[in-house]
Amino acid sequence: MVMKRKVKARKVIFGIIGLILLLIVIVFVNLIIAGKNASIISKGHPIEDYGKHKYALLVIDIQEATTGDVSMYPFFKKNSDDLIKNINQIAENFKINNIPVVYIRSEITNPIINLINSSYAKGHPGSGFDKRLKTVSNIEVVKKYKDSFRNTNLDSILTVNKVNELFIVGLDAAECVNGTVEAAQNRNYQVNLIEEAILSKSEELKDSMLVIFKNRGVRIVHMDSVSIMK
Numbered sequence: 001m002v003m004k005r006k007v008k009a010r011k012v013i014f015g016i017i018g019l020i021l022l023l024i025v026i027v028f029v030n031l032i033i034a035g036k037n038a039s040i041i042s043k044g045h046p047i048e049d050y051g052k053h054k055y056a057l058l059v060i061d062i063q064e065a066t067t068g069d070v071s072m073y074p075f076f077k078k079n080s081d082d083l084i085k086n087i088n089q090i091a092e093n094f095k096i097n098n099i100p101v102v103y104i105r106s107e108i109t110n111p112i113i114n115l116i117n118s119s120y121a122k123g124h125p126g127s128g129f130d131k132r133l134k135t136v137s138n139i140e141v142v143k144k145y146k147d148s149f150r151n152t153n154l155d156s157i158l159t160v161n162k163v164n165e166l167f168i169v170g171l172d173a174a175e176c177v178n179g180t181v182e183a184a185q186n187r188n189y190q191v192n193l194i195e196e197a198i199l200s201k202s203e204e205l206k207d208s209m210l211v212i213f214k215n216r217g218v219r220i221v222h223m224d225s226v227s228i229m230k
Contacts, residue, residue, distance in 0.1 A: 041179055042150040044187040047164055056100040056163040059087055060148060060170030060177055062133045063105050065119040065126030067171070072119065075201050076171065080130070086197045087169050088134045090223060095136040100161050104141040104148045105129060106176070146179030149187070158189075165190040167226065169197035173209040181218060192219040194226060 064070050067080035076083075091101045107127050108120040119126030129135065141154045148154050158166075166189050168177060177198060184191050193213060200206040210220055 039146060039179070040150070041147050041182045041186065044149055044155060044183065046188045047159070048162075050162045050164055053165050054161065054163045055094075055165050055167060056102060056158060056161060057091060057094045058102050058104060058148065058154075058166055058168045058170070058180065059091065059133075060104045060168065060180060061106055061172070062087060062103075062130050062170055063120075063126060064128055064130055065106075065124075066130070068126070068130045068132075070119050070124075070126040073201065076199060079199055080132075083197060083199055084130060084132045086194075086223060088132075090167075090169060090194060090197055090226065091134070091136045093226065094167075100139060100157070100163065101135075101137045102139045102141055102154065102157060103129065103133075103135055103137070104143060104154070104170070104180075107142050107144060109144060143176075146176045147183045148176065148180040149183040155187075163189075165192070167192045167194060167221075169194050171199055173198050173200035173206050173213075175200075178209065181213065181216075185216065185218075190219070191217075192221050192226075194223060195220050196223050 062084060066073060067076050067084065071077045071080075094101050105127065106120050107122050109122065118124050121127060139157060141148060141152050141157070143150070143152050145151070166184055168180065168184075168191065170177060172178075173193075177193070181191050181193070193210070195210070198206065198210075200209055214220060
């Protein structure tokens, strides 16, 4: 009788261990698939020739989950005050010149990812814009992937405004900014990055990404060069 109980106990233990291992495998595979899916960049359709430069400013992922109170990124939080101050100043200048300012933020709907880190989940404070961000327009895009164009209304917003040249600020130079730049170039937009209003997870990574962007035909500009834009 004692032996049977021991055998039964072992089966229960092995069953629990097997279930835990299965859950770990499911989570691991899900994260790999989600990561690959998030990295897919949309092609879109080439923009029309509008005959003159029409600009828009894209502000990417300045959220509580990236730069705010619930951020898990020390470098972003450390540099957030200057970053957001610069972005607010740039956005105000674009507004004064009647140039569309589009605010883009991330929401994650994958339940496995949200189980591990829910800071980007819909309804979580982290999915909202950083409270220090002074929005100068109500033009908002909610994305699920690194590419701000993919399965969002960004294409239609830019098309309605006949935009053919983009200025981009925000996070992260190596991730969502990078994906958005590539998608924009796929559509034949001229892309400009404002150096003082871009961050990556380190200064070294940002600098290396700026070199990559330049080699891809992206213009790296400074705040003072766009402060008098008309």
